[in-house]
Amino acid sequence: MKKYIALLSVISITAVAPLTVQADSIDSKINEVDTTINDLKQQKQSAENKLAALDGQIATLEVEVEKTLQEKVALEQEVTELLNDIDNLTKAIEMRTDKLSEQARVTQVNQASNSLLQVVLDSENISDAVTKSFAYGKIMKANDEIATSQKEDKEELSQKKAALEEKLVLVEEKTASLKVQQDDLNAKRYDQAILKKEVEANLTKETSKKDSLLKEKAEIEERQRKAEEAAKEKARIEAEYAKNIANEQEQLVAQAQTPISNGGSTVIDAGNTTPQATSGAFCSPLSSLQVTSPYGYRQDPTGFSGNRHDGIDFAGVTGQSVFASLEGTVVASGFDGSAGNYIIIQHGNGKYTYYLHLSRIGVSVGSGVSTGQVIGAVGNTGNSTGSHLHFGIATTPNWSGFMNPAPFLGIG
Incomplete structure (x- = not known):
């Protein structure tokens, strides 16, 4: 992202x-x-x-x-x-x-x-x-x-x-x-x-x-004159956006630091079941998958993200469990103004999975995770228009080298 x-x-x-x-x-x-x-x-x-x-x-x-x-x-x-x-x-x-x-x-x-x-x-x-x-x-x-x-x-x-x-x-x-x-x-x-x-x-x-x-x-x-008005309006929107992000970050940082048990006592999960591995090497990051925005070109929904979508958006409710799509090591997590609360996991096959807009982060950098392990919860943080999970697969942890996750999940 x-x-x-x-x-x-x-x-x-x-x-x-x-x-x-x-x-x-x-x-x-x-x-x-x-x-x-x-x-x-x-x-x-x-x-x-x-x-x-x-x-x-x-x-x-x-x-x-x-x-x-x-x-x-x-x-x-x-x-x-x-x-x-x-x-x-x-x-x-x-x-x-x-x-x-x-x-x-x-x-x-x-x-x-x-x-x-x-x-x-x-x-x-x-x-x-x-x-x-x-x-x-x-x-x-x-x-x-x-x-x-x-x-x-x-x-x-x-x-x-x-x-x-x-x-x-x-x-x-x-x-x-x-x-x-x-x-x-x-x-x-x-x-x-x-x-x-x-x-x-x-x-x-x-x-x-x-x-x-x-x-x-x-x-x-x-x-x-119109450019100046547009610049002022952009500045106002950015300031308001930054203020909202700052407030949201203050509220979520503490929550993100609270560990999430696999028992799910603090995580809402539709069906509350761990997904099974699909026909590919990766398993579903949610208990059920409903695509709301596919990978590739799309109309920018917020005016800040651009028309190029580097992953797939799956429908979800705030607090719903998010699972590690494949075993690996957490190499990055935290908060970004655009991505919200996020986690990046490195896998042994040279791929990296990205989980964005989380309401909570349940793992820390350097920790190992297994396939299907709960690592966080669906949210609406960052540059988001509603509760959902943005899931991405890339060849680097540097927010580049993204590829379409659908074939890896067996959904396209």
């Missing part, structure tokens, strides 16, 4: 430790994620600030572009007006030329020459010469005035054209400059917007990671 109480105590103490380590590891990861999230938030704020500044510059530039477009529209309007002026001036020149030609025809009718000398020579008299000379001078003066006016109009046209070309150059230069600035600002804004999107994506990823860690931490804390 194995001893489980010490093992359970160790499990109760150490069960929560791995969960605590896991929780500390999660906290460390959460701190790392928080640091990353704070950095990303700062990067996002910086990106937003830069975007706001770029938007302000772009808005200012757009105002400037609009102003330039208005200037261009005004300039185009001036161009239109200038073209109209040029057209009007051209028409005026043509009209002046036509008028001069008309005057010349009126003044110089039938005159072959328009020279002043010819006009004088062709005059009929002095008065006619004076009149014709005056008319000729007037025509020449008008001609000079028209020529001067045309020259001035042409200079005005040239000046307006030069001014127009200069304004066009300035507008084109300003338009090109604004376009460069627009392209530069738009490129910067695009890059900044991409950076912001990347930061936001990373921020979302890290926030999701933190949420997962927090969920994992909550699960670990819940498991830790």
Whole structure:
């Protein structure tokens, strides 16, 4: 029979430790994620600030572009007006030329020459010469005035054209400059917007990671809480169990020291008869055998013994005689928290028999016993759920090397 109480105590103490380590590891990861999230938030704020500044510059530039477009529209309007002026001036020149030609025809009718000398020579008299000379001078003066006016109009046209070309150059230069600035600002804004999107994506990823860690931490804390509660409950059960065992041991130690006579005056025995040897080398340890729990795997009835059963449980009543299954020497007896009062007997065939949960022990270590001799009484001591005898056969006295007793007793 194995001893489980010490093992359970160790499990109760150490069960929560791995969960605590896991929780500390999660906290460390959460701190790392928080640091990353704070950095990303700062990067996002910086990106937003830069975007706001770029938007302000772009808005200012757009105002400037609009102003330039208005200037261009005004300039185009001036161009239109200038073209109209040029057209009007051209028409005026043509009209002046036509008028001069008309005057010349009126003044110089039938005159072959328009020279002043010819006009004088062709005059009929002095008065006619004076009149014709005056008319000729007037025509020449008008001609000079028209020529001067045309020259001035042409200079005005040239000046307006030069001014127009200069304004066009300035507008084109300003338009090109604004376009460069627009392209530069738009490129910067695009890059900044991409950076912001990347930061936001990373921020979302890290926030999701933190949420997962927090969920994992909550699960670990819940498991830790349950483990602590389970550990406390185990400790309470163990303490209560140890207390009950201690009380029972105090009551049974004195009884176990009282010798039991084969006459059975202090031993209750159903039938009160010594069993006969069975077909095997071993005889029945009780006057009658009723198996309540066989050897091998079983469901642990108490939660402390384990599912591996190292012997056979036989039904019995407290005080019923327990017999040595085979002659031999008592090599161990006493009390164990799990086995209760027990006896171990060594036999000449290399086997050892175990008798557990006894209410009394009737032999001492080193004494020899014969087959069928009363060695104790059925009980309910140790880790037991009711009065019964746990009988085991092993190859060692060290609570190991157990084998199925049924074939040796001829019951299976």
